[in-house]
Amino acid sequence: MSISLVQKYNVPGPRYTSYPTVPYWDETSFSAAKWKQTLVQSFAESNAAEGISLYIHLPFCESLCTFCGCHKRITKRHEVEHPYIKAVLKEWQLYCELLPEKPIIKEIHLGGGTPTFFSPENLEQLIKGILNRAKIAADYEFSFEGHPNNTTRTHLEVLYTLGFRRVSFGVQDYSEKVQTAIHRIQPFHNVAKVTFWAREIGYTSISHDLVFGLPFQTLENVIDTIEKTNSLSPDRLAFYSYAHVPWIKGNGQRGFKDDDVPKDDAKRLLYEEGKKLLAQKGYHEIGMDHFALETDSMYKAFKENKLHRNFMGYTASKTKLMIGLGVSSISDSWYAFAQNEKELETYYARLNQNELPVFRGHVLTQEDLIIRQHILNLMCQFNTSWKKKESYFCHLPIVLSQLTEMENDGLIILTPHTLTVTEKGKPFVRNICMAFDLRLKRNAPKTQLFSMTV
CATH class of the missing domain: 1.10.10.920 (Arc Repressor Mutant, subunit A)
Structure with a gap:
């Protein structure tokens, strides 16, 4: 290049x-009433034909990873789990009351934060509460993001029993120096352990998330990370660019100097060399910064021109309607976007008043x-x-x-x-x-x- x-x-x-994009939403022409109108319109057009997608944001993390751009709440207090699940199920109830018939769920994705911060029992309560008010599409896909350090075999078994077949593990990079800089210490054996468990239990799509351009990251680090990843043969993976946005994320991305972050040609070289190693292992580049083996549904979707992209990233199937549940989640009716309250206390307060906790959006x-x-x-x-x-x-x-x-x-x-x-x-x-x-x-x-x- x-x-x-x-x-x-x-x-x-x-x-x-x-x-x-979110900074260019026209919030002045948006209202909760307009959002509900487009929601019902999209549901009527698509529920029977393709079903709907649910994104559920689980915001809690026990520690702050300084590379992360997601909306999260840092705490070690696990008593926060139950009231949060109660609130999400209340939000889902409010949505179901707006819909003229039972929704058919094609996709569920649990994101965060750290979904595996929650106990397997509480995640089971959450998913069963969602499914009690819905039907499941014949070709459904349920997925979740797991932290290699706290995902237990019980997490994987319980979610598998509930219909989950895809799991994504956040890896980022295996260099101790890089992990220290981004405050995400997780040894290779933790990733290997959960990957082997998932495969043994029967998950059909295991994904690893890798990041290039992290502070102190060198070409040798990337090669080592890719080689370790190749040894585990995940079905798909994301190998995406670190978004250095300290002006947005504040202290979370100030644990290192700007000069410590690879830039321009040095940064791009990390991706190009990593991509070569992945290609040697049989991975195909899918969309932007994503790779999959030929046996994975994402590769098949790409070849059949069915690949879709939304606030969950790339998905192997498309639904016109995606409802986001949980604090800060974004919903998409195709005709409009709506974002939930970003502050947990305000999110709870809106739900206690039997209101959808939407605070801004855009009508296309x-x-x-x-x-x-x-x-x-x-x-x-x-x-x-x-x-x-x-x-x-x-x-x-x-x-x-x-x-x-x-x-x-x-x-x-x-x-x-x-x-x-x-x-x-x-x-x-x-x-x-x-x-x-x-x-x-x-x-x-x-x-x-x-x-x-x-």
């Missing part, structure tokens, strides 16, 4: 788990909907098309004219009706999506909002 390309295109940019315009689909196409399939009338928008010629330089650099191939990202262009897919981001163009940020794109 040309060094000049990395330097040229490594600018702050969104990760595009949504469009519009027709232009938003079209651009959202183009960005989804690029992020999931590395191509998009405006052959069909419904895929065209009036500012498209301006967008295409601004892609000329990327075309000249060999990052994309343009035809009169299509755009295809080349192999050379895949590291810059976020930059390519930014060309379509009219809300970003119309209101360029005065301060840095996003992490670097490469």
Whole structure:
């Protein structure tokens, strides 16, 4: 890869788990009433055909990992578990009361925070409480994020009994120096143990999350981490860029100096060399920064153009309606986004008043909907098309004219009706999506909002 390309295109940019991105939501035109209206509309259009997805945010962690950009509450007091589960089930009840019939659940994902902070018994209570008010789709997929240090065999067995078949373990990097800097100490044998347990119990998709660009991380560290990962053969993995955003996360990302974080070409080299090692093991690059073996459902979804991306990241199936439960969770009706209260006490107070704890959101315009689909196409399939009338928008010629330089650099191939990202262009897919981001163009940020794109 040309060094000049990395330097040229490594600018702050969104990760595009949504469009519009959260900083560009039009909160003035949003209301709880509008959110409920789009929720019911989306449910009517999609429940019987494809079911709905649930994302459940479990925010508690016993210690702070300084690489993390997630919304969390640090505590060692496990008595917080029961009232939180009670609140989430109350929120689910309020949603079910809005829906005209029983929801059919296609996906459940438990994220955090640390879902395995919760005891197996409390997680069982949570999932059974959710399923008591729903039906399960025939092709459902339940998944959760597990911390290798506190995921027990009982966690894995209980969730397997409840229908979970996919688990993701956060690894990040195996270097002791890097682990110390990010305050995430977990030896390889802990990861190996939970991976072997999951496989033995019968989980069909085991994932590891790796991060490149962490403080003090060297090429030798990445090679060692990838080789250890390859020895465990997870079915899929994420190998994503560390988002250094200390201006957003405050002290959580100030445990090291900015100069300790790899940048530009040095950072990108970590990914490229890691990708080579993964390819030798049979992993295929899927979307942006994700890899899967040919036997995994994510690879099959990618090959069949069914890969989807939302606030849970990449998923092997798409539902129009995704309801987020729990503090700070974001819901997506396709026509609107809605985010829950970020403060736990306010979240509880809203539910005690029998209110959905939504505090902000965005209703998508027709232009938003079209651009959202183009960005989804690029992020999931590395191509998009405006052959069909419904895929065209009036500012498209301006967008295409601004892609000329990327075309000249060999990052994309343009035809009169299509755009295809080349192999050379895949590291810059976020930059390519930014060309379509009219809300970003119309209101360029005065301060840095996003992490670097490469």
